[in-house]
Amino acid sequence: MSSAHASLLRLLLAAVVLLPATWLGGDAVVRAAVPTMGRVLPWIAPDFEVQRIAMEKVRGEQRLTIKVNLSRTTIVGTRVLVPDPRGSATAHTLAGHGLLAPLVAAFGIAGWPVGRPVELLARLALLLPLLAMWLVLDAPLVLAAALWQLMLDAVAPGTSSLLVKIPGFLVGGGRIVIGLAMAAGVVYAVNRLFVRLLPVTAATQR
Numbered sequence: 001m002s003s004a005h006a007s008l009l010r011l012l013l014a015a016v017v018l019l020p021a022t023w024l025g026g027d028a029v030v031r032a033a034v035p036t037m038g039r040v041l042p043w044i045a046p047d048f049e050v051q052r053i054a055m056e057k058v059r060g061e062q063r064l065t066i067k068v069n070l071s072r073t074t075i076v077g078t079r080v081l082v083p084d085p086r087g088s089a090t091a092h093t094l095a096g097h098g099l100l101a102p103l104v105a106a107f108g109i110a111g112w113p114v115g116r117p118v119e120l121l122a123r124l125a126l127l128l129p130l131l132a133m134w135l136v137l138d139a140p141l142v143l144a145a146a147l148w149q150l151m152l153d154a155v156a157p158g159t160s161s162l163l164v165k166i167p168g169f170l171v172g173g174g175r176i177v178i179g180l181a182m183a184a185g186v187v188y189a190v191n192r193l194f195v196r197l198l199p200v201t202a203a204t205q206r
Contacts, residue, residue, distance in 0.1 A: 003113045010120075014110035022099055027062050029135070030095045031055045034064070036136045041066065044137075045144035045163070047074045051088060055095055062095040066143045077156030091146035097175070098138035102131040104179025105186075112187050115194075122190045130182050138175070142167050 038053040049071035056065050067090045070083040109127055114120045141163075149164045166174075 007111045007113055010110040011107065014107055018103060018106055022103060026096055026099050027055070030062070030064070030098060030139075033132075033136050037064070037140050038066075040136050041068075041140040041144055042071065044140050045148065047071060048089075048144070048147055049083075058092070063092045064095050064139050064143065065090065065092050066147075068147060076151055077159055079155040081151070081155065089147055089150050091143045091150070093139055093142045093146070095139070097142070097170070098135050101134050101138065101175040101179040101182070104176050105131060105182040108180050108183025109186060112183065119190055119194060122193065123186050126189060127182065127186045130186065134178065134182070138170070142170065 034053055034055055038050045041050055041053070042048060047070060048068040050066060050068055052065075052067040054065055056063055067088055069085065069088045070081055072083060074081045105127060109120075109123050112123075114123075145164045145166050148161060152159050152161070152164065170178075
């Protein structure tokens with residue numbers, strides 16, 4: 001079987017397995033990651049303290065909802081904002097969006113030419129931690145950006161920041177780019193690993 005045919009077969013098998021699995025179990029995966037997302041968001045936006053983060057069904061769609069208040073005195077433009085327990089802000093994002101980049105990465109790994117089966121196993125082993133890392137980063141990035149946008153609109157309209165531009169990048173194809181970049185990085189790392197291991201293996205067998 002040619003390399004192209006083998007890659008196509010792996011892609012088809014990946015589609016048969018991953019698409020139904022994402023449809024049936026994607027919500028459960030995201031829900032399991034929600035507590036970690038709540039701990040990640042203050043790392044991305046330390047001005048916010050998470051009061052509540054949950055996955056909820058709204059008008060037939062699974063959404064991640066977060067409620068925060070200020071964790072410290074914050075300067076926005078010319079305004080100084082002081083934490084007030086009575087004040088809070090809420091933001092939402094669709095829960096399934098964070099699965100797109102991992103799904104693209106998995107398809108990228110499945111379709112990439114492979115020399116030996118062990119290489120495919122090594123790629124999958126290296127990819128899984130990256131997928132988990134991105135899963136708990138995607139929604140907090142979007143939610144933190146939405147919260148900052150709310151604050152900017154309230155006290156410094158017309159201003160922007162790098163953080164609030166992230167959702168536009170992700171929606172505009174950024175998640176696909178990130179998924180492909182993860183797949184390419186994993187393939188490169190595994191290839192480099194096997195290039196280094198081959199001379200050692202050959203020398204051992206002599």
